[in-house]
Amino acid sequence: MVILETFYDSSLFTYVVLPLLIFMARVTDVTIGTVRIVMISKGAKKWAPFLGFVEIFVWLLAMTKIFQNLDNWLCYFAYAGGFAAGNYIGLLIEEKLAVGILKIQIITRKNADKLIENLKEAGYGITHHAAKGSNNNNVSIIYSIIKRHEIRKVEKIIKTTNPQAFYSVEDVKTVSHLIYPIKKGSRPWRKGK
Template sequence: MEEFYQSDLFSYLVLPLMIFVARVSDVTIGTLRIVMVSKGQKLIAPVLGFFEVIIWLLAMSKIIQNIDNWVAYFAYGLGFAAGNYIGLILEEKLAVGIVQLQIITRANADNLIAKLKARGYGITYHEAHGATEKVGVIYSIIKRADIKPVIEIIRTYNPNAFYSIEDVKFVSKGVQSTAKPLPLQRWRKGK
């Protein structure tokens, strides 16, 4: 077995692959940890941080032990880049938290408002003065997992509406969304 650890196959293929996988893992976990910190998840964030650091220490110890192996450096950097990408994709799929949706319409928003209410979303609506004309402004606090279906409603009932989405860390009171999860969302939640 010692021969294998001293071989070029191990040094220039297996070891860099291990470092790459470790780096992808720790950076992915780190990306998710940062999201959990921003969402105020006080229990999940430290647990993720623990595993992130342990994996990073293992990867770094292998880099230091093989300081003259340029392939290991390349694998380390590539793992960092891939970990960022995978972490962002996972964060998007998890859709943790809530967001504030602001919709500004030029056209009559009655159909859009009715459809949002019918789907169980709480809304606040008022008329305002835009740069050149009167506009309608709709606000709603929704789950991040509901962003896509809400955008589809907007595109269907008021396709020229301007909308923006902002993260919300905490909501104290108000109408909670009673929107039913779509089939994919039910599957993700294990229902």
């Protein structure tokens, strides 16, 4: 017990360990907060209360240590650095979770029949129509609503079938119906089909 008290009073704890603990606490609470806010905006509200509780609990621990060490400027830098790092890490985690639904719009000057066929074969629901481009040239526009984690698969189909196609992707908060790729019996997309 005496050893711990001596350690807590040491310069090593005050100027290295304590700022590091505050930094890590701040990274944790801001990361959780960032993921919580993004999930709420995507309509995934079930996790928000739990994540909010953990976020504020960790924040209170960090703030308690800041107020107990108001004369230690390294704690302030650790707090601010943890905030910045937490935002970045939270966005990286959210990107990996890939929560949500996207609308992809594909515009192609090339005949779209093969691209439409490949998207349907991969199990994606699509809507398409003919249109006129800015130079009055004929184009095809293809729309699909997909789960966010499916975007790389759809991009691979587009780039393999029609690398010159223009496409844009938008977040969608809610949809009335969504056709998910068929798992059983569907063939995964392979180059050269």
